[in-house]
Amino acid sequence: AQSVSQHNHHVILSEAASLELGCNYSYGGTVNLFWYVQYPGQHLQLLLKYFSGDPLVKGIKGFEAEFIKSKFSFNLRKPSVQWSDTAEYFCAVTTSRGIKAAGNKLTFGGGTRVLVKP
Amino acid sequence: GAGVSQSPSNKVTEKGKDVELRCDPISGHTALYWYRQRLGQGLEFLIYFQGNSAPDKSGLPSDRFSAERTGGSVSTLTIQRTQQEDSAVYLCASSLVSGFTDTQYFGPGTRLTVL
Numbered sequence: 084a085q086s087v088s089q090h091n092h093h094v095i096l097s098e099a100a101s102l103e104l105g106c107n108y109s110y111g112g113t114v115n116l117f118w119y120v121q122y123p124g125q126h127l128q129l130l131l132k133y134f135s136g137d138p139l140v141k142g143i144k145g146f147e148a149e150f151i152k153s154k155f156s157f158n159l160r161k162p163s164v165q166w167s168d169t170a171e172y173f174c175a176v177t178t179s180r181g182i183k184a185a186g187n188k189l190t191f192g193g194g195t196r197v198l199v200k201p
Numbered sequence: 202g203a204g205v206s207q208s209p210s211n212k213v214t215e216k217g218k219d220v221e222l223r224c225d226p227i228s229g230h231t232a233l234y235w236y237r238q239r240l241g242q243g244l245e246f247l248i249y250f251q252g253n254s255a256p257d258k259s260g261l262p263s264d265r266f267s268a269e270r271t272g273g274s275v276s277t278l279t280i281q282r283t284q285q286e287d288s289a290v291y292l293c294a295s296s297l298v299s300g301f302t303d304t305q306y307f308g309p310g311t312r313l314t315v316l
Contacts, residue, residue: 087243119307126204127244127292127307173243187296187303188234188260191243 085110089174089192097200098166104159104195106148106174116157117175117189118148127173133157144168166201203227205308207293213314214283222278222311226295233276234296234305235268237289244292250276251298283315 090105108114118130131142138150148159157174175189206225214220226233235247246260250270261267265283270276280287290312294305 089243126309129304132304175244187232187305188246188249188257189236189244189305190246191236193241193243 085114085176085178085190087174087176087190087192089172089195091195092193093196093198095198095200096164099163100199102159102161102164102168102197104172104174104197106157106159106192107155108157108174108176108190109155110176110178112178115177116148116150117177118142118146118157118159119173119175119191120170121173122167122170130159130172164197164199166199169197169199171196205293205295205306207291207308207311209311210309211312211314213316215316216285217282219279219281220283220313222280222291222313224276224278224293224295224308226274226276226293227306228274230295230297230306231273232296232298232303232305233270234294235276235278236292236294238292238310239289247278247291280313283313285315288313288315 087108116133119127120130121127130146131140131148133140133150141147146161148157150157171194173194174192177187177189208223231252233250236244238244248268249257265281268278290310292310293308296303296305
């Protein structure tokens with residue numbers, strides 16, 4: 084079974100600092116990769132996703148992530164954070180293939196809480 | 202349009218009681234998922250429904266947990282004889298279909314506390 088690990092549980096940084104959150108997964112086959120974000124008091128929402136093609140994926144709010152297959156990694160980055168980026172970030176993977184696959188269940192990492200100080 | 206809704210938003214119950222949690226997916230979404238998030242942990246998959254197909258129950262932690270989806274829309278997750286380790290936030294998600302390119306949209310969750 085696949086698993087996902089996020090290296091940092093808590094990150095504290097100042098506005099305008101650069102952010103990089105690590106995500107590694109363990110699965111030998113083809114994966115689909117996601118970053119979700121949960122802002123305080125809000126629903127979990129999708130930041131970006133990777134299925135195939137260009138391994139550098141751009142998402143909403145200036146976030147991007149790079150899939151490095153050889154390292155089983157999908158790290159999330161933002162060059163300059165804002166106070167409004169304070170949230171919990173979750174990396175997730177699926178290994179289902181095809182519309183008729185038995186579900187597209189997500190396997191999540193433990194999450195990283197990011198606090199951006201104004 | 203309306204997103205995924207869940208009720209109740211909070212539920213406090215005593216150990217041994219049964220609870221029912223409800224999920225209303227986005228209209229037209231055929232796939233529905235239940236996850237739970239225990240304190241300090243990531244989300245764990247519980248169960249998945251796709252149209253009229255048999256649900257994938259592979260994530261249910263024990264036979265005290267069950268779920269149904271009526272009419273291909275609303276879903277209810279039932280936990281019988283609740284235990285303290287059942288305390289968690291229970292999240293529902295829906296997607297248009299179940300293909301790997303389909304984004305899952307999450308509801309606000311139900312926070313269950315078992316005393």
